[in-house]
Amino acid sequence: MEQRKFISKRVIASFLSLTLCMVTFFSCTLTSTIEKKKSYLIGIDPTWYPLKLRGKDKNLEAFIKGVIKDGARFKDVQVEFVSRSWDNLLEGLERGQYDAMITTLIPRDFYANKLFFSSCFFQTGPVLVVRKSFHMPQTMQGKVIAA
Template sequence: MIDAIKNQQSKINNLRVGTLPLLLLALVILAYLAFLFFAPQSPPKPDDTWTRIQNEKIVRIGIDPSSPPFIVDDGKGNLSGFDVALANELAHKWGVKIQWVYTGYDGLYDALNAKQFDLILSALPYNPSKTQDVFFSHAYFNGGPVLIVRGDDTTTTDLAGLQNKTIAVELGSNGDAAARKYQKRYNLNLKQFNTSQDALRALQRGAVNAAIVDPITFIDFQRAEADTGAKTWRVVGKSLADENYIIAVRRDAPTLLREINAVIDSLRRAGKLDEMQKENF
């Protein structure tokens, strides 16, 4: 009996000696992992581009100033447009000055990656084929096609309200493609024209019930035809397809990208982007 008790105690002692170090090691590992997961992380180091902008107090912006109403040069070096207003907001928020770098539109991406400037802000639409080369900001304007009706049409609230009606589109445009997506669903009669302006003139004559064009073309038409009542025409609903305008930065500038997005998001929440659009369009 005494020998059996001694053997059992020996087994317990051996268990304690063999397992305690392993339990302690496991607890140490768990504590370390918990620290890594829950401990506050130090902020990432700012990228070199953002650091230089802050140190020199200058942001270099690549542009092709031939895209009104986004950005245009009056021939005397004076720039105006929506993109210029947005650039000024960025510079104001960051406390820096702007250095404009003129570049041909087709060469903007190459010049950006050659570090000739810090970012592109020049009527630049989102291009998925470029996402391996650059970072794109949040959208600051949607240039996708919109549904337009005359001022005396007070009942149309969406495409569903135009069932069996005739809609003017520009042949081969994004508006044409968007309209075809809904053609069968709402039994739309699409009438194609050579240009978006021709589509809007058909609406003006009363030859169609509505038109689908890009918002810039519509705004230009309203301005040109203000005396004919086009100012009373309205956009129905949201864009029928996205054609987002963005800012591009190099992929080695994530801090700059975050700062750009922060300003764009702030301007959108405050309604400032809409104000800038009205002022420049």
């Protein structure tokens, strides 16, 4: 039960973060473009290389696609996804094969003149967040609660 509660809170936090990111993306950075264009093609690497998701890659993909579609619906635009391998994803964006990409690519300085990176909307480094008033039960002291 405790693990379900932890996972549920983590999913909700991730959902809210991604929703905020997408609303910001569609309302701030592309406002003038959105007025002209009502459909976007988004490239995505379904393996999430180099992350090791232990079979959960489809879950992450479905979650992110769902949140992006919800954000797009909020701004009355359409989005479609195209799957590309991690090593072809950036090249496809540069060639104009799609309008944006969802990636694990790290924002480096040498990308700054040609790419815009949103804020990180899904932290891949797991953390546990609890209320400040939370007290760890004695039975859990010193034990691994997630791996």
